[in-house]
Amino acid sequence: MDNFFAEGTRVWLRENGQHFPSTVNSCAEGVIVFRTDYGQVFTYKQSTITHQKVTVMHPMNEAGVDDMASLTELHGGSIMYNLFQRYKRNQIYVQIG
Numbered sequence: 303m304d305n306f307f308a309e310g311t312r313v314w315l316r317e318n319g320q321h322f323p324s325t326v327n328s329c330a331e332g333v334i335v336f337r338t339d340y341g342q343v344f345t346y347k348q349s350t351i352t353h354q355k356v357t358v359m360h361p362m363n364e365a366g367v368d369d370m371a372s373l374t375e376l377h378g379g380s381i382m383y384n385l386f387q388r389y390k391r392n393q394i395y396v397q398i399g
Contacts, residue, residue: 306348307334312359314379317344321379323359339383366391370398 307313307326315324315336322338329335332348336356346355360374366387367373373380388394 307351307356307358312364314357314359314375314377315344316355316357321377323379323383366393368393 307329309326309328311326313324313326313336315322315338322340322342324336324338324344327335327337327343329348334346334348334351336344336346338344357375362372362374363380363384364387366384370381370384373384
């Protein structure tokens, strides 16, 4: 797996069994710093990053979708993030299926 992420890349960071919507803050000298949308900061050595730990967020999931069944990444974090994105736009109702 290519462990390099450009600064500003939107990712899902799996930490303590949860998926956090995050942004790559910096990637230099073998250290990657992630900032979650909830204000948490996580720092990892680049060599320890795996696909299970960090996955790139699909652009469709960043904006939110009307039908939750069309989420490209389906886990608790993506469902909650989709609801949050829709809530911010005052679009609180969704479909499932």
